[in-house]
Amino acid sequence: MNYSIFEILMLVCFAFSWPISIAKTLKTKKVSGKSPVFMVIIIIGYIMGVIHKCLYKHDFVIYLYAFNAVLVSFDLYLYMKYRVEN
Numbered sequence: 637m638n639y640s641i642f643e644i645l646m647l648v649c650f651a652f653s654w655p656i657s658i659a660k661t662l663k664t665k666k667v668s669g670k671s672p673v674f675m676v677i678i679i680i681g682y683i684m685g686v687i688h689k690c691l692y693k694h695d696f697v698i699y700l701y702a703f704n705a706v707l708v709s710f711d712l713y714l715y716m717k718y719r720v721e722n
Contacts, residue, residue, distance in 0.1 A: 638693065638695050639693075639695045639696070639697050640697075643697060644697060644700065647697065647700035647701065647704055648700065650704050651700065651703060651704055651707065654704065654707035654708055654711060655707065657670075657711055658707065658710060658711050658714065661711065661714045661715070661718065662714065665718050666718065667714065667715045667718045667719050670711075670715050672712060672715050672716070672719075675708050675711060675712040675715065676712065678708050679705055679708050679709055679712070682701045682702070682704050682705035682708065683701075683705060685698075685701035686698055686701045686702055686705070689701065
C-alpha cells in the first residue's frame with residue numbers, strides 16, 4: 637500500500653463538505669460569512685498536495701486533491717459572482 641488511508645479519508649470528508657457549501661450558495665445566492673482569502677489558501681494547499689504527489693508519491697490520491705481544488709475554486713467563483721450581485 638503506497639497511500640495513507642487517513643489522507644484519503646481527510647480528502648473524502650472535505651469532498652463532502654464543499655458541495656454542501658456550494659449548494660447553500662446556489663440556493664440562497666448569499667455569500668455572507670464566506671472568506672475568499674480562506675478559500676484561496678485552501679486551494680493553494682490542495683495545489684501543494686497535487687505537486688507533492690507529482691514529485692514524490694504519485695498515486696490515485698492526486699485526483700482527490702485535484703477534485704477538492706476544483707470544488708473550492710467553484711465555491712470561490714460563486715463568491716465572486718454573488719458578491720457583486722448582493
